Amino acid sequence: MKRILLLALPIALLAACNAPDKGEAATATPATTETTAPAAIDAGLLAANHWQLDDASDGSGARIDALFVRADKPVTLDFGDGRLSVANTCNRMGGSYGLSGDTLTVAPMASTMMACADDALMALDQAAGSRLEGTLKVQQLDATTLVLATAGGDVLRFRGEPTAETRYGGEGETVFLDVDAQTKPCSHGVMKDAQCLQVREVHYDGNGLEQGERGAYENFYGSIEGYDHEPGVRNVLRVKRYTVKNPPADGSSLAYVLDMVVSSEMAK
Missing domain, CATH: 2.40.128.270 (Lipocalin)
Incomplete structure (x- = not known):
């Protein structure tokens, strides 16, 4: 059974206080607030x-x-x-x-x-x-x-x-990732007994036709910002990949941000 997600279409404060003129009765005037x-x-x-x-x-x-x-x-x-x-x-x-x-x-x-x-x-x-x-x-x-x-x-x-462009200082590279339905145990650096997404890249031409064959799934060490994996569901994602300036010693030099879920299906 397949479940396909629809593609989405790429959609001042100044306080003033009026003081009475000299010679007038000293009547307090409430401060007013308006935007600039x-x-x-x-x-x-x-x-x-x-x-x-x-x-x-x-x-x-x-x-x-x-x-x-x-x-x-x-x-x-x-x-x-x-x-x-x-x-x-x-x-x-x-x-x-x-x-x-x-x-x-x-x-x-x-x-x-x-x-x-x-x-x-x-x-x-x-x-x-x-x-x-x-x-x-x-x-x-x-x-x-x-x-x-x-x-x-x-x-x-x-x-x-x-935005990610603001945080990472650039437009980023658009890539497509096929994320398998199940994660697998993995260890990497400080990640002990972790579960890694299983990911492989998908390539399309200018007309949206897939090019070449998909390779084997590999451990994805890290996360995809904005993506919540649902076990048992396989997704093709369009993501933006950014270069991280001055990454931490135990961190990746690349950051991935979800742009769109292109397709989704339940694993057989």
């Missing part, structure tokens, strides 16, 4: 992070609970090459975007068409998409925070997590 928008949006800074939704409120200040269906997997934005990708909704969504001054404009987004059993998770697509499409005001953007205001008055606050 960037004069121009730094596209490179947008692309340097995965932006995870940290808080969201409507025009009255109430939390938008519909956007927080997956507590352990917040809605995440990724910007790059003129496209916005949205992850951790029911379906992956994505569309083109443009920048002008402190304004971010997102074109209507396309999405995969996978059905989710959880009704709240299904509704998350609409809740996120309807707020992210159109014109958004960038109220704050720095290395750790992105604050967007929608035309309807909602405010979305995101926390920045550096």
Whole structure:
């Protein structure tokens, strides 16, 4: 029995206090807080992070609970090459975007068409998409925070997590790995009585046709960031491979980050 996973589409604060003029009654004026928008949006800074939704409120200040269906997997934005990708909704969504001054404009987004059993998770697509499409005001953007205001008055606050490209200082090399269904015992350096993934590379041409024959599975000493192996399931993964600058003495000089699960099947 085979189980095939769908391919996903490649989707500031200033406090002011008003003091009374001389001669006026000394009446205390509460401090007000407002965000300071960037004069121009730094596209490179947008692309340097995965932006995870940290808080969201409507025009009255109430939390938008519909956007927080997956507590352990917040809605995440990724910007790059003129496209916005949205992850951790029911379906992956994505569309083109443009920048002008402190304004971010997102074109209507396309999405995969996978059905989710959880009704709240299904509704998350609409809740996120309807707020992210159109014109958004960038109220704050720095290395750790992105604050967007929608035309309807909602405010979305995101926390920045550096991308692998940012952490490793380069684009990385795209490779495909065939990961066998079962791990095997292995020992390497400080890894005693460990279980290693069984991995072999797969090669494709520019048209996506597999080239050559797959070799034998070998122990994979390390981990693939973002990949959780399920025993009994064999996967073909598209990963990014990065060179680690100044690796620790007992560590690898290569780092692997999951880009996509290309296919998945139960072992016979």
